[in-house]
Amino acid sequence: MYTYEHERPAIAVDIVVFGYHSDDKPDVKILKNKDAKDSLSLLLIRRGIEPFKNHWALPGGFIRKNETLEETAERELKEEAGIENVFLEQLYTFSHVDRDPRERIISASYFALVETSKYKPSASTDASEAQWFSMNKLPKLAFDHDEIVKTATLRLRNKVRYEPIGFELLPQKFTLTQLQSLYESILGEKMDKRNFRKKILSYGLLKELKSKIKNVSHRPSALYAFDLKKYKVLAKKGLEFEI
Amino acid sequence: MYTYEHERPAIAVDIVVFGYHSDDKPDVKILKNKDAKDSLSLLLIRRGIEPFKNHWALPGGFIRKNETLEETAERELKEEAGIENVFLEQLYTFSHVDRDPRERIISASYFALVETSKYKPSASTDASEAQWFSMNKLPKLAFDHDEIVKTATLRLRNKVRYEPIGFELLPQKFTLTQLQSLYESILGEKMDKRNFRKKILSYGLLKELKSKIKNVSHRPSALYAFDLKKYKVLAKKGLEFEI
DNA sequence: TTACTTAGTGTTAATATTACACTAAGTCGA
DNA sequence: TCGACTTAGTGTAATATTAACACTAAGTAA
Numbered sequence: 001m002y003t004y005e006h007e008r009p010a011i012a013v014d015i016v017v018f019g020y021h022s023d024d025k026p027d028v029k030i031l032k033n034k035d036a037k038d039s040l041s042l043l044l045i046r047r048g049i050e051p052f053k054n055h056w057a058l059p060g061g062f063i064r065k066n067e068t069l070e071e072t073a074e075r076e077l078k079e080e081a082g083i084e085n086v087f088l089e090q091l092y093t094f095s096h097v098d099r100d101p102r103e104r105i106i107s108a109s110y111f112a113l114v115e116t117s118k119y120k121p122s123a124s125t126d127a128s129e130a131q132w133f134s135m136n137k138l139p140k141l142a143f144d145h146d147e148i149v150k151t152a153t154l155r156l157r158n159k160v161r162y163e164p165i166g167f168e169l170l171p172q173k174f175t176l177t178q179l180q181s182l183y184e185s186i187l188g189e190k191m192d193k194r195n196f197r198k199k200i201l202s203y204g205l206l207k208e209l210k211s212k213i214k215n216v217s218h219r220p221s222a223l224y225a226f227d228l229k230k231y232k233v234l235a236k237k238g239l240e241f242e243i
Numbered sequence: 244m245y246t247y248e249h250e251r252p253a254i255a256v257d258i259v260v261f262g263y264h265s266d267d268k269p270d271v272k273i274l275k276n277k278d279a280k281d282s283l284s285l286l287l288i289r290r291g292i293e294p295f296k297n298h299w300a301l302p303g304g305f306i307r308k309n310e311t312l313e314e315t316a317e318r319e320l321k322e323e324a325g326i327e328n329v330f331l332e333q334l335y336t337f338s339h340v341d342r343d344p345r346e347r348i349i350s351a352s353y354f355a356l357v358e359t360s361k362y363k364p365s366a367s368t369d370a371s372e373a374q375w376f377s378m379n380k381l382p383k384l385a386f387d388h389d390e391i392v393k394t395a396t397l398r399l400r401n402k403v404r405y406e407p408i409g410f411e412l413l414p415q416k417f418t419l420t421q422l423q424s425l426y427e428s429i430l431g432e433k434m435d436k437r438n439f440r441k442k443i444l445s446y447g448l449l450k451e452l453k454s455k456i457k458n459v460s461h462r463p464s465a466l467y468a469f470d471l472k473k474y475k476v477l478a479k480k481g482l483e484f485e486i
Numbered sequence: 487t488t489a490c491t492t493a494g495t496g497t498t499a500a501t502a503t504t505a506c507a508c509t510a511a512g513t514c515g516a
Numbered sequence: 517t518c519g520a521c522t523t524a525g526t527g528t529a530a531t532a533t534t535a536a537c538a539c540t541a542a543g544t545a546a
Binding site for chain 3: 441
């Protein structure tokens, strides 16, 4: 390794927060675009300062002393959106020299999966404006955040096929139809109902609950819960989840 | 985003360089451990300065002005090992506060795949000692480089199944047996010869060459080359490579 | 010419995937 | 209360994929 006069760029973290607004939940109203119900959504923050003042951007901020990147991501998520204890994973570190007009800033990006009903932007502890946007109708974002979102979307699409992370986006109790719709909107393709159920149940990772959905004007559907403990045990033994 | 008195850690890049020393190539002798022929290997640098003086470490160094992380990785690879124009991909950014005893250093790691016969450590343009080590007999590394290598190994194992990157580790002309051995050592499992050939040939990505391996005291094997152009065309159309 | 070594090849059984349509259970309104 | 409506829930047969398995071919060396 060289000792060389090297640059000290600022280090920031940007977080791509995915949510899922399911059809049959009242929360849909939170979404700006009514037509985009039942779809993946993204949490954005309206910037209060220059550059890109009033533009929408990913939540994020600078790293502090004695803080890992992951801790920065957790802190910013809490400060800017009131979100904590969610699925969070490092995505990619963006380093183009001119990605920020002020000075050189390297951004380590993370992506998070959030059950939207638990985290309404209005509940944010911060004054900044946070809002869910349907992935189908995203505004142009500040900085290189469009690129970050694109990277995250690809990663989510790849990951959801081989790891049971979809459950992070759903309430604890969910129906198989909800689960299938979620997969369909992430993967962007329709799936066969019978085959989907057969496969997802074959892993034995879903417990069928006793309660059912009520007050719907059609046959009530069974509720399921994901058995995380069982998954962890099986995963260690080499279970290969795939859908 | 906050304006806040934030830390300015140093930014370094560390590169996990994988090579493959195949059985029937004379280069095997370069490897320290003769018993570990036909295996994945890792390029390490002996540190000339404190901390961890004389310990083995990943090649790498600090980012410079007007340089992206990827450019840093490319530059260091060239400076420290004389390696250029190889497969290089970002891996993960490590940020534990105490990962370097001197001061806070955040490391963006990359992994590279190198055809070893082209790059003999002795050809390095740099005075530092570079050497190939069999993955089966790695020394204890400096800093948190053990962890970085572990992360890279997992990534390589996952990636090689779904993308035809194995070819980056082989000479342009190779035999199907070599290719199979490579997959076996990356994945750590034996594969069936007939099934392997059937599958790998079924993608139509290998051209059989006219020449054959010569001067072996057994039936000479056909040589193949990977058709990168064809792969790129097919990949765009949605070809799903998997082995 | 024989022994040795690795290259190269096909078939069958088991498993996994796909395609596909009707009945069940509730609500609502006439 | 009955009929219309809506979504839930279920099985089977055809096809494709994977897995298991052993012998002949082509060269060198002694």
